[in-house]
Amino acid sequence: MTRSGQEYLASLRDGREIWLDGERIEDVASHPAFRNTAASIAHLYDLAHDSAHAPVLTRGGVHRAFAIPRSYGDLVARREAYKVWAEASFGFLGRTPDCMAGGAAGFAALPSLFTTDAYDGSDAALAYHRRLAEGDLYPTFTLTNPQIDRTRPPSAQEEDDLVVRVVAEKDGGIVVRGAKTIGTAAVFGNEVLVGTIEPLTPQDVEHAVCFSVPVGTPGLRLVSRTSYEARARSVFDNPLSSRFDENDALLVCDDVFVPWERVLAYRNVDVAFRMWWHTPAYLNFVHQAATRFWTKLEFLTGVAILITKANNTYEVPQVTQAIGRLLGRVAQAKAFVLAAEASCEEVDGGRGGVAPGRDISYAHRIMAGELYPQAVQEIRLLAGGGLIQLPASGEDLLHPELGPLLRKYVRSPGTPAEDRVKLLKLAWDALGSEFAGRHEQYERFYHGAPHVYLTQQAWEGGGPACEALARACLDGYGLGGAR
Ligand SMILES: Cc1cc2nc3c(=O)[nH]c(=O)nc-3n(C[C@H](O)[C@H](O)[C@H](O)COP(=O)(O)OP(=O)(O)OC[C@H]3O[C@@H](n4cnc5c(N)ncnc54)[C@H](O)[C@@H]3O)c2cc1C
Structure with a gap:
């Protein structure tokens, strides 16, 4: 229980x-x-x-x-559970108990x-x-x-x-x-x-x-x-x-x-x-991680929207477009989760249930490792110096002399000083602090180093089908024109 x-x-x-x-x-x-x-x-x-x-x-x-998922529906139900826990930490707790729980279920499947x-x-x-x-x-x-x-x-x-x-x-x-x-x-x-x-x-x-x-x-x-x-x-x-x-x-x-x-x-x-790669253990890891990653991008994009609204830049065309790009990335992260579920594969002829699709799960590592630093940079560009020009602590806002002074100068239309400082301190913790630096390193490396997973993708990522398609095009014509 x-x-x-x-x-x-x-x-x-x-x-x-x-x-x-x-x-x-x-x-x-x-x-x-x-x-x-x-x-x-x-x-x-x-x-x-x-x-x-x-x-x-x-x-x-x-x-x-x-649980060992037995159907596509079980994978969807598991993802919905992953999402609840991911949202509870806004995606910042990566290795919650459900991560290795999925790994253990992967071993038990085979x-x-x-x-x-x-x-x-x-x-x-x-x-x-x-x-x-x-x-x-x-x-x-x-x-x-x-x-x-x-x-x-x-x-x-x-x-x-x-x-x-x-x-x-x-x-x-x-x-x-x-x-x-x-x-x-x-x-x-x-x-x-x-x-x-x-x-x-x-x-x-x-x-x-x-x-x-x-x-x-x-x-x-x-x-x-x-x-x-x-x-x-x-x-x-x-x-x-x-x-x-x-x-x-x-x-x-x-x-x-x-x-x-x-x-x-x-x-x-x-x-x-092989216990990692030939059982569903690793694929189950990615299912949890990809759901959390999607949640984290939703959170960061939400922070970006709030900052640009507070700074009154949200309606500036280039800023609106940057938000659109971030939302496109959120959809991309979501799509990897849904596509891995939809392309689920039987384990051991179905005796071990099903696992999220392999090629999409593996590809998630490449997408996430590259996309996360880009998203962080994008939001930092949108936020500007306000991320830095903050009182050292909330205590300053409570101080009888400093408080009124800060309330006058650290504010935006419709956003009083306390709300603005609160938002920007949250943003700096997520994007620029030592904690944030650790998160960038985490998203780049928690699923292995690029030289390892890119090589694996080259071996197992569907190269022959791509090659065959290009070959079919080449075979369709010659010096004499189309065949
Ligand atoms: C924040 C964080 C949390 C993590 N949590 C866990 C965890 O809970 N459990 C766990 O088991 N692991 C965890 N990892 C470890 C993660 O799995 C490893 O970081 C990953 O496997 C890569 O190993 P490494 O960091 O030792 O990098 P290395 O393998 O040393 O690679 C570092 C860099 O060296 C170069 N390099 C090294 N060897 C080669 C080579 N042969 N060819 C080409 N280039 C090379 C590449 O530039 C590479 O990017 C975590 C990592 C981070 C950053």
């Missing part, structure tokens, strides 16, 4: 080892660097108990993201992929999915190897334990050591899945492992990046970063024991890779 927000917050008090600024964080749910975001996530859980949202978010008391002669991880894959769905747990994941030396595979790095690898087998499980990145929301999760989404070499057998453990597992450490929430002055001054800072952390395993029932892939380079 779905948990309440309070139950979720209580689950974070499990002895987890989180580090920030040289401090070990005792309680993520109450620490000033994390507590508002934890509360925002708790709110997502509460929405599933709200009569207005429960029918959209859940089915049979379980969040829809855990458990046979985890069975080989040497190791059978199918029960662990099914148990992972069942455990998450029944407990309404928050799953997160680290699938990227630390950069260190990108010219060498994990097994050829200058030290043995730089990338998570198996160092021993013990009674009942394995022992792993090494690091993984980038653990978005891992500090807020209940479990973290450790694996590798990019190809490994045949020599990387010890690194070809995938498992999921509770975040509080002994020996597992998460080292947080800067907390934007901690730096936020107030909700008024930093309305997004103060509440939707989902965090990114380096995961370090210091001889972590993992029981077999949590090991999905073991010493198998092929399974460790």
Whole structure:
């Protein structure tokens, strides 16, 4: 059954080892660097108990993201659930619990992929999915190897334990050591899945492992990046970063024991890779991400409209056209979601249900990674210096001397100072702050680096059909004219 927000917050008090600024964080749910975001996530859980949202978010008391979609209609219903949570953070919480929930459902749709002669991880894959769905747990994941030396595979790095690898087998499980990145929301999760989404070499057998453990597992450490929430002055001054800072952390395993029932892939380079690409796991990720991306563009475009109306530039033809271009991009982002659903494919001849269409899901990564920075630049151009010329904090508006002065000069027709400052501070948090910079990097990279996904698109993105069409044209004429 779905948990309440309070139950979720209580689950974070499990002895987890989180580090920030040289401090070990005792309680993520109450620490000033994390507590508002934890509360925002708790709110997502509460929405599933709200009569207005429960029918959209859940089915049979379980969040829809855990369900294996059996039809096009199921995909639409899942997207409607994704949209509710995406709107709750205006698209700024990327790795909400429904993201990896879809990944787990993807594994459960094709458990046979985890069975080989040497190791059978199918029960662990099914148990992972069942455990998450029944407990309404928050799953997160680290699938990227630390950069260190990108010219060498994990097994050829200058030290043995730089990338998570198996160092021993013990009674009942394995022992792993090494690091993984980038653990978005891992500090807020209940479990973290450790694996590798990019190809490994045949020599990387010890690194070809995938498992999921509770975040509080002994020996597992998460080292947080800067907390934007901690730096936020107030909700008024930093309305997004103060509440939707989902965090990114380096995961370090210091001889972590993992029981077999949590090991999905073991010493198998092929399974460790194909579990993402040959099950619907990755396609389900994209379904959630593309819905959130569409929502985020809707929000940013809304901010652009409000700014241009406040500045009284909205009716200026070039500005109106820029808004039109932004709205066209919103429609483009929406179209990718709807088209991936409409082109859904059967999994394992229908035994594993359906998954969003592959070529459109893959293409979403290219569109989103390129479109997001363009949209941000466009809105910054529309906003001008007003994004910068703002009082340092809302306190200035309350000051007996400064308040009246600011009310006189920081305003627009129909928009009093407090509303204008509020709007522009929201815009700066979304478009120009350190938090905003992280979001631009996120949208460019969360689905992999361009050199990887562009190459994959070239291999799998329907090139032969395009080539055949061009060839058909060439074959239709010659030196003697049309044939
Ligand atoms: C904010 C954020 C959140 C993220 N959250 C998660 C998460 O929750 N879980 C997770 O598993 N991952 C996460 N990721 C990681 C993401 O999956 C990786 O960023 C992505 O896979 C690329 O890896 P990398 O960042 O190490 O870049 P690299 O692979 O190091 O590539 C960086 C750049 O180096 C160059 N380059 C490197 N190698 C080559 C090559 N062989 N050929 C050509 N050019 C090359 C390219 O210019 C490339 O753009 C997140 C990333 C970001 C930015």
